[in-house]
Amino acid sequence: xxxxxxxxxxxxxxxxxxxxxxxxxxxxxxxxxxxxxxxxxxxxxxxxxxxxxxxxxxxxxxxxxxxxxxxxxxxxxxxxxxxxxxxxxxxxxxxxxxxxxxxxxxxxxxxxxxxxxxxxxxxxxxxxxxxxxxxxxxxxxxxxxxxxxxxxxxxxxxxxxxxxxxxxxxxxxxxxxxxxxxxxxxxxxxxxxxxxxxxxxxxxxxxxxxxxxxxxxxxxxxxxxxxxxxxxxxxxxxxxxxxxxxxxxxxxxxxxxxxxxxxxxxxxxxxxxxxxxxxxxxxxxxxxxxxxxxxxxxxxxxxxxxx
Amino acid sequence: xxxxxxxxxxxxxxxxxxxxxxxxxxxxxxxxxxxxxxxxxxxxxxxxxxxxxxxxxxxxxxxxxxxxxxxxxxxxxxxxxxxxxxxxxxxxxxxxxxxxxxxxxxxxxxxxxxxxxxxxxxxxxxxxxxxxxxxxxxxxxxxxxxxxxxxxxxxxxxxxxxxxxxxxxxxxxxxxxxxxxxxxxxxxxxxxxxxxxxxxxxxxxxxxxxxxxxxxxxxxxxxxxxxxxxxxxxxxxxxxxxxxxxxxxxxxxxxxxxxxxxxxxxxxxxxxxxxxxxxxxxxxxxxxxxxxxx
Numbered sequence: 195x196x197x198x199x200x201x202x203x204x205x206x207x208x209x210x211x212x213x214x215x216x217x218x219x220x221x222x223x224x225x226x227x228x229x230x231x232x233x234x235x236x237x238x239x240x241x242x243x244x245x246x247x248x249x250x251x252x253x254x255x256x257x258x259x260x261x262x263x264x265x266x267x268x269x270x271x272x273x274x275x276x277x278x279x280x281x282x283x284x285x286x287x288x289x290x291x292x293x294x295x296x297x298x299x300x301x302x303x304x305x306x307x308x309x310x311x312x313x314x315x316x317x318x319x320x321x322x323x324x325x326x327x328x329x330x331x332x333x334x335x336x337x338x339x340x341x342x343x344x345x346x347x348x349x350x351x352x353x354x355x356x357x358x359x360x361x362x363x364x365x366x367x368x369x370x371x372x373x374x375x376x377x378x379x380x381x382x383x384x385x386x387x388x389x390x391x392x393x394x395x396x397x398x399x400x401x402x403x404x405x406x407x408x409x410x411x412x413x414x415x416x417x418x419x420x421x422x423x424x425x426x427x428x429x430x431x432x433x434x435x436x437x438x439x440x441x442x443x444x445x446x447x448x449x450x451x452x453x454x455x456x457x458x459x460x461x462x463x464x465x466x467x468x469x470x471x472x473x474x475x476x477x478x479x480x481x482x483x484x485x486x487x488x489x490x491x492x493x494x495x496x497x498x499x500x501x
Numbered sequence: 502x503x504x505x506x507x508x509x510x511x512x513x514x515x516x517x518x519x520x521x522x523x524x525x526x527x528x529x530x531x532x533x534x535x536x537x538x539x540x541x542x543x544x545x546x547x548x549x550x551x552x553x554x555x556x557x558x559x560x561x562x563x564x565x566x567x568x569x570x571x572x573x574x575x576x577x578x579x580x581x582x583x584x585x586x587x588x589x590x591x592x593x594x595x596x597x598x599x600x601x602x603x604x605x606x607x608x609x610x611x612x613x614x615x616x617x618x619x620x621x622x623x624x625x626x627x628x629x630x631x632x633x634x635x636x637x638x639x640x641x642x643x644x645x646x647x648x649x650x651x652x653x654x655x656x657x658x659x660x661x662x663x664x665x666x667x668x669x670x671x672x673x674x675x676x677x678x679x680x681x682x683x684x685x686x687x688x689x690x691x692x693x694x695x696x697x698x699x700x701x702x703x704x705x706x707x708x709x710x711x712x713x714x715x716x717x718x719x720x721x722x723x724x725x726x727x728x729x730x731x732x733x734x735x736x737x738x739x740x741x742x743x744x745x746x747x748x749x750x751x752x753x754x755x756x757x758x759x760x761x762x763x764x765x766x767x768x769x770x771x772x773x774x775x776x777x778x779x780x781x782x783x784x785x786x787x788x789x790x791x792x793x794x795x
Contacts, residue, residue: 320764488594
């Protein structure tokens, strides 16, 4: 087989595997944005806080792996509750009275909540670093020590499995949101919050539950990634946020299902960028893609494209 | 004044430019997490002007400001039509693109047997205009404070005019402002252009103070801090964001024991202010009562 074809196949496989993982990472972020219109920029930081808190306890008491994962999820949920109370609670509920309040005020409330979550990101990251100051922390690893080889193409089957599980998790969550009563409540609280409230739905509580669910999903996704990586640094929070953000928004960010396609596309683009242009280009492409996609949604650009 | 106090005051003056830039965008209802990019462009361009091209310092700074304004306008034109959330993310994405691009940029010339110029992740060393011209720390502080005072005065003047009222109207309710006949997109782009120019001015002064800059300096946290300064200080008047800078750099730096908790305190303050006083310490109401009192 020609070298370029081998490289292209390898890049495609690596990209798809990474993409499945990105989709899982983006699921929680997408859930809170699509169902709640809440952009939680402390998304990665809450998971990082949970991981560092869990590792701190693990280093003290040598927790078994399943207990460690549970502890991480619990600490992440506590941090998510902190973010919810300080940044979002009572703020995005403005939309519940959207009939009587100006659009500018509703949008401002969303932006202010997002900015507050960015500030909390700083807090959580700093507390995590203060807890475990060393830059690189070991995380219990269950990664496979070998790869599948098909001719000259190599596949990390443990990562492949993780990607499949991630995609499955996204698909099941989307289905559950579309067909279950809880999913209906989530959607009603966001799409027609005034009507939902008048129908007797406790909008505040529903939004809070959806937000916690997103936080819990982020912790599980983060643990899964780290169980294969075997190490974590304070940059992990930012990594989670940006990968999740691009995966969630790449195909418009309008539905939960799009996070799967977005994640896979991101993985492919990054993988090809690395193959063709090097590691730095991989990062650049991530942000360029996000920027271009956002710009394409702007009215000015849309007018230009139509013309 | 001790040299520490002079250094800290200079840092506060320089960071105030970023706070002013964030303040301007907040007035028109936009949060930018990408102002650090224009700060970075200003630093690199002014450094190239004064060190590699041997231009006089004022010319290098003006050139940096112009470049900052042009790039900011070019970025703002397509992005200002986005919703506030999307604009914030787009600005952050652009800033990260700029940081990565700067970390790849190598352009060095030989001056006095030394290679000088941007050198990728290793940054840009020997921006020595202050040293070669025997500018003392106090003199440089006066330069920074003078530039800052000019910026605040110009902003103060224009905020009392129709354009200032229009900017605030757009920030409060874009739809209403449009119905009043305001071209909200043009005004927002113009505001972003000025904000980019002010951030670049801060960057130009920063590069000549530190003599060394590297792309890692212009990371997202710098942009978040600038927004935090403006949000804590308030949106009532142009001097208000400076209070945010004083609170963070002045007060928190004064307590060295708190160094490792600085982000925790600052982040918490921003979040609490956004919840309790979303328009900051000095909001329009307080400023009006202060003015009437005077």
